[in-house]
Amino acid sequence: MASGKDASLLSLILTVGAAALVATGQKAEQPEVVTKYGTVRGYQFKVDAAERSINVFLGLPFAKPPVGPLRFSEPQPPEPWKGVRNATSYPPMCLQDKVQGQVFSDIITNRKEKVLLDVSEDCLYLNVYTPVSTEKQEKLPVFVWIHGGGLVFGAASSYDGSALAAFDNVVVVTIQYRLGIAGYFSTGDKHARGNWGYLDQVAALQWIQENIIHFGGDPGSVTIAGESAGGISVSALVLSPLAKGLFHKAISESGTAIRVLFTDQPEEDARGIATAFGCEKSSSAAMVECLRGKTEEEIIQTTLKMRSLFISASADGKFFPKSPRQLLSEKVINAVPYIIGVNNCEFGWVLPMTMKFPAYADGLDKDVARQILQSSLALSLKRIAIALGVNNLIHCSGSVLRRKNQQEPGFAGEGGNEKYEKSEVKSGDHTFHKFMKRISVCPEQILRCVDRLVGTGRNRA
Structure with a gap:
C-alpha cells in the first residue's frame, strides 16, 4: 500500500507526464559542482510560479562512450577530466532514426519550446535538476526518470525535470541508455550476452550513488520511475540482482518486464539481425566483430529496413540470471515499495x-x-x-x-x-x-x- 507521500509523488509525476507542469522561466547564474570525475558547470533556472530556483546540469557522463570495442560490451566508468566541464547542452539521443526520434520527443515532451536533439552512439549521459537553497538542509530525495520508447526510441532530454524539482523539492535525474540493436543485441553466449541498455541503467544508478550527494541529493533515498519501456526498465531493475541497493522505491507506469520486450531465444533474433547486416558468420565471435565494424548510419538505416524495429532483452546470466517470470515466481527480487499502474485508454490515441x-x-x-x-x-x-x-x-x-x-x-x-x-x-x-x-x-x-x-x-x- 502506497503511503500518502508516495501517492502525492505519483500524482505529481502523472501531472508532469501530461505536460501540465511546463518548465518555463529564466536562466541566471552558473553553478559549479565537484563530482568524483571532475568539476561540472551548469546553469540556474527560475521556474515560473515556483518559490525555488533550480540548478540544471546537462549531459553528465556516467560511462565511457560505448563505441568501437565497447559496442556490445558492459558500460565502463567514465574517464576523469581536468578543468571545468560545460554541462549546459543537451546530450545526443542514443542510436535511433533522428527524424522519428525527434517526432517522438516532440510528442511526449513537457517543454514549451522545441529542443532539437542529435543522435550518437556516444550517448551515456544523464541530466540533473536540483533545487537551489540558501539554507543548509538535509539531503533531498532523488527521483530518477527512465524514458520510454519501446527500447528503440527516446531520450532523457525530452523530459524537463525543473518543474518537478522546483515544486516538490526533490532532485530529479533523467538518464539515457543504449537502444535497439546497440542496446539489446545478444548471441546468447559469452561473445554478446545482451541487455546492454539495462546494464547502462545500472551504471547510471551507480553514478548516482557516488555523486548525487554533491548535487544535494540523498543516495539513501532514490526512487526510480518510468513509463512504457521506462516502466519495463524499472520492473527489470526490481528483478535484477545487479541493481540491489541502488534504489529504494520504484514506480512503473504502463509496463513490466514480464510480458513484453523479453525473449527466451536471443540466438534466433541474432541470426536475423546478422543476416540483415550481411554478417552471417560461422561463429558468434565473428558475427559480433562484423557488427562492430558497421557505422552508426549503417546500424540506423539497416534497422529501419528490418521487419520489426523491436529487439528484446534476454536471460544473460548476469543482469537477468533467469527469466523475469522465474525470478518473480521465486521471489528473487529487490524488495522495495513498488507502485505499478496503467494509463486510461492504453494505445487509445x-x-x-x-x-x-x-x-x-x-x-x-x-x-x-x-x-x-x-x-x-x-x-x-x-x-x-x-x-x-x-x-x-x-x-x-x-x-x-x-x-x-x-x-x-x-x-x-x-x-x-x-x-x-x-x-x-x-x-x-x-x-x-x-x-x-x-x-x-x-x-x-x-x-x-x-x-x-x-x-x-x-x-x-
Missing part, C-alpha cells in the same frame, strides 16, 4: 495520431482498429496484445460502434474487467495477481475472444 490514420475522428470498428495495430510499430506484439488494443482503441474513440462491440464477451467497457484487461495486456497475469491481488476475467475467456478476432481457427474446450 498514440497509434492513430502518429500514423494520421483516416477516419479516426469518425470512429473505428474492430477491423480498422486491428489494421492500425498490425500495420504499425506493434508488429511484434503478441496476438492478445493486439486484440486488447483493439478494444481500447474503440473504447477511446467515442465511436457509435463502441456500445455494439463491447457487448461481446471479453470486451466489457466498464468497471473492473476493463482495468484487468489493460493490466493484463501490459503486464501479464503473473504480475497483475502478484502485486495487485485481484481476480477478474480469466485468461481463457480472453483467449477465446482473441481467437475469434484474429481467426486462428483453434478450438478451445
Whole structure:
C-alpha cells in the first residue's frame, strides 16, 4: 500500500507526464559542482510560479562512450577530466532514426519550446535538476526518470525535470541508455550476452550513488520511475540482482518486464539481425566483430529496413540470471515499495495520431482498429496484445460502434474487467495477481475472444 507521500509523488509525476507542469522561466547564474570525475558547470533556472530556483546540469557522463570495442560490451566508468566541464547542452539521443526520434520527443515532451536533439552512439549521459537553497538542509530525495520508447526510441532530454524539482523539492535525474540493436543485441553466449541498455541503467544508478550527494541529493533515498519501456526498465531493475541497493522505491507506469520486450531465444533474433547486416558468420565471435565494424548510419538505416524495429532483452546470466517470470515466481527480487499502474485508454490515441490514420475522428470498428495495430510499430506484439488494443482503441474513440462491440464477451467497457484487461495486456497475469491481488476475467475467456478476432481457427474446450 502506497503511503500518502508516495501517492502525492505519483500524482505529481502523472501531472508532469501530461505536460501540465511546463518548465518555463529564466536562466541566471552558473553553478559549479565537484563530482568524483571532475568539476561540472551548469546553469540556474527560475521556474515560473515556483518559490525555488533550480540548478540544471546537462549531459553528465556516467560511462565511457560505448563505441568501437565497447559496442556490445558492459558500460565502463567514465574517464576523469581536468578543468571545468560545460554541462549546459543537451546530450545526443542514443542510436535511433533522428527524424522519428525527434517526432517522438516532440510528442511526449513537457517543454514549451522545441529542443532539437542529435543522435550518437556516444550517448551515456544523464541530466540533473536540483533545487537551489540558501539554507543548509538535509539531503533531498532523488527521483530518477527512465524514458520510454519501446527500447528503440527516446531520450532523457525530452523530459524537463525543473518543474518537478522546483515544486516538490526533490532532485530529479533523467538518464539515457543504449537502444535497439546497440542496446539489446545478444548471441546468447559469452561473445554478446545482451541487455546492454539495462546494464547502462545500472551504471547510471551507480553514478548516482557516488555523486548525487554533491548535487544535494540523498543516495539513501532514490526512487526510480518510468513509463512504457521506462516502466519495463524499472520492473527489470526490481528483478535484477545487479541493481540491489541502488534504489529504494520504484514506480512503473504502463509496463513490466514480464510480458513484453523479453525473449527466451536471443540466438534466433541474432541470426536475423546478422543476416540483415550481411554478417552471417560461422561463429558468434565473428558475427559480433562484423557488427562492430558497421557505422552508426549503417546500424540506423539497416534497422529501419528490418521487419520489426523491436529487439528484446534476454536471460544473460548476469543482469537477468533467469527469466523475469522465474525470478518473480521465486521471489528473487529487490524488495522495495513498488507502485505499478496503467494509463486510461492504453494505445487509445498514440497509434492513430502518429500514423494520421483516416477516419479516426469518425470512429473505428474492430477491423480498422486491428489494421492500425498490425500495420504499425506493434508488429511484434503478441496476438492478445493486439486484440486488447483493439478494444481500447474503440473504447477511446467515442465511436457509435463502441456500445455494439463491447457487448461481446471479453470486451466489457466498464468497471473492473476493463482495468484487468489493460493490466493484463501490459503486464501479464503473473504480475497483475502478484502485486495487485485481484481476480477478474480469466485468461481463457480472453483467449477465446482473441481467437475469434484474429481467426486462428483453434478450438478451445
